Amino acid sequence: MRAAFLPGGSRVDLREVPDPTPGHGQVLLATKASTICGSDLRAIYREHLGEGPEAYQGVVGGHEPAGLVIAVGTGVERITVGDRVVVYHISGCGQCDECRAGYQISCTGTGRAAYGWQRDGGHADLLLAEERDLLVLPESLTYLDGAVVACGFGTAYEALCRVDVSGRDRVLVTGLGPVGCAVGLLAKAMGSPLVVGTDPSPERRALALDLGAVDVAVSGADDDLDALLDGPGGGAEVAVDCSGNGRGQLTALRHTRRWGRVALVGEGGQLSVDVSEVLIHRQLTVHGSWVTSTGRMSELLTNLARWGLHPERLVSDTFGITEAAKAYEVADAATGGKVGITWPDDDAPVADRP
Structure with a gap:
């Protein structure tokens, strides 16, 4: 699969890497939309801070993804193949008080890993996620809506x-x-x-x-x-x-x-x-106020559908994965709205598609 990495110095490195396989409790997504956050620009794209939650570990970039479930591992019960999902971008330990309250962003366990920072994120054709980090998109919301919710709207x-x-x-x-x-x-x-x-x-x-x-x-x-x-x-x-x-x-x-x-x-x-x-x-x-919880994000998705409010209206520019470098350049100029990387349906990965 194609995947974008952020080596610092305002560069994007597009590589071919092996397709991931879901393990126990994991879900494989065909990425459909993955937007760019200001924190990615500030702390990774321009330079690597390398400290605390902003310690970039050389993984696939992008912490605002949404996609289509194409395969599930053993032990997955709530999410099924064919679900359209948004990824809560912090995968916590699941055991600390913060995680149990749904605020994985504030996880105090040693297993805390942010997508696009300490584990592979959404700037790739395929994304491996934990089932507990996924929220199903209401039918009226688009993949791009979901990507914008994943961090900014949440x-x-x-x-x-x-x-x-x-x-x-x-x-x-x-x-x-x-x-x-x-x-x-x-x-x-x-x-x-x-x-x-x-x-x-x-x-x-x-x-x-x-x-x-x-x-x-x-x-x-x-x-x-x-x-x-x-x-x-x-x-x-x-x-x-x-x-x-x-x-x-x-x-x-x-x-x-x-x-x-x-x-x-x-x-x-x-x-x-x-x-x-x-x-x-x-x-x-x-x-x-630092990001949000999975419970609050679920509430937000329901309300957006009820209000008829589409977060994708903030997106001013979209690019394909092969244009990831241009997407980051436009986002870093900070003269427009949100910038997204998207995958049209006819260009989606075919592995294990329903």
Whole structure:
């Protein structure tokens, strides 16, 4: 099979490797869609950090896959050949408290392995996954929908659930990349009457508006936000930072109204804040929110089908597996939406197809 590896230095290495065979409790997928995440760009494509959860082990890249089940190993009971599935991108030990709660992202066991980081991921014709990591796609959702849910939309939904967003809440989103746009789309679906977005990039502000992810998009200047969010107490009831930048994080905190709720989602950045003035005296509730759980992701898939909301609308560019290098180049330019690698049905692997 064809598979894309990320050797660092902004390179992609496409290789022919042996087809995997499912073992006990494992499932073999014909990959149909595998999108590119900002963390892949930051920590693997450009350079290898080599530490903790971001320790890339030279495996097939891609942690946002969805595909068709073409074979199952012994002991597989829930998933069957022919199922259309999305892959929860962390395979945990299954025994620690975090795993048993469904938050494999926070697994504390030595067996924790992320697809595309410590075990082979979705940038290949075939993917070997653990049954426990798979969620069946509702019929109305596409493979590309599933791939976008696998990390970005799941992360956005978890953050909004943490801050308990509803129709009573105006929402401020700082950082209008794919995750920020997902936050905006989901906040609207969950009832928010106003979503305001900030991003220094005019291209990303324009894209967020075109997608309908935000009602208003500004560069982030304090005066602009004060004018937009001048309700009782000033500021939005809910803010979600997706920038991963200290300046964006501080903007989110400063422009949340008294007794408001904030979720910090964007990875990275250094934040310096006057704790008394910004947090304590204004009675803010601040959540650090890292990806999501399998239970919450299952809930999200059901809700997306019910809402008629298709995450694939965030995808601005798609490429075949032979164009993986170009896909990463376009994603790294950060001027468009989500970038995906896709497999048309007539080009799918034929091994053991139903």
